[in-house]
Amino acid sequence: MALGIIATIEAQADQVEFVGQTLQEVVPPSRRDDGCEHYTLTRDRENERVFVMVEQWRDRAALEAHLATEHYRQMAATLENRIAQMSVREYDILT
Template identity: 45%
Template sequence: MTTPLTLIATITALPGQAEAVEAGLRQLVPPSQAEAGCLQYNLHRHQELPNRFIMVEQWQDAAALRAHQQTAHFLHFGETCGSLLEQVDHQLMQRIL
């Protein structure tokens, strides 16, 4: 049995681009949540840093995460919003308890 993977993506929009990035992220959530192997896909906005978004994802396994990263909606977000981003940081974790 495989252990689910958790991915925390911290997405920082360029100054003045937070609303456009949020709109793009909002479009990304529903189809991602519907993917096979997606256990959790939730969007959060930092309370003190309004240009920063946190995506909390949980995937059944590494194959499900890799498949997600090749979907049309994931690639579309990169194409439409990639130039609006200052930084993206990924932390991949595996639950131990």
């Protein structure tokens, strides 16, 4: 069964542009990852500090492989002290 991910990332007030740029840079290589069916970065219209990553993976193994890639690990390390909070929710894709 396909796996959906919604990751909500809130940038620190003085890091909004840096966080946005860093998140944008991880999109193209992530879309090329084996098992990636959908990978989109959005920004909240009411709060510019909040970014939402909407992802769909073929299965858990594809997601785990993505989390182990250099581009993902580099992005996570770069943002470590630049975000105020982050939440990640997983969903079963039904249709």
